[in-house]
Amino acid sequence: MEETGMEVNGASILQDLNRTLQKFRAGMISESQATKEMTILNAMLRAYDVTELQRKVEALEAVVGSRK
Numbered sequence: 001m002e003e004t005g006m007e008v009n010g011a012s013i014l015q016d017l018n019r020t021l022q023k024f025r026a027g028m029i030s031e032s033q034a035t036k037e038m039t040i041l042n043a044m045l046r047a048y049d050v051t052e053l054q055r056k057v058e059a060l061e062a063v064v065g066s067r068k
Contacts, residue, residue, distance in 0.1 A: 010052070013045045
């Protein structure tokens with residue numbers, strides 16, 4: 001994804017998950033390939049979610065810290 005200049009974010013990962021599902025349903029990829037792709041994409045989505053949560057916590061901590 002990032003290699004093509006496309007920004008990796010939650011929405012782009014969800015699009016890739018959907019694209020993989022559609023390719024599987026259309027018979028363009030095997031169940032094994034779909035499983036591998038979904039596993040990688042789900043790991044990416046979890047990592048993105050953790051990163052976003054960490055960013056939000058740090059922003060909240062900065063606000064709270066500035067009020068002391």
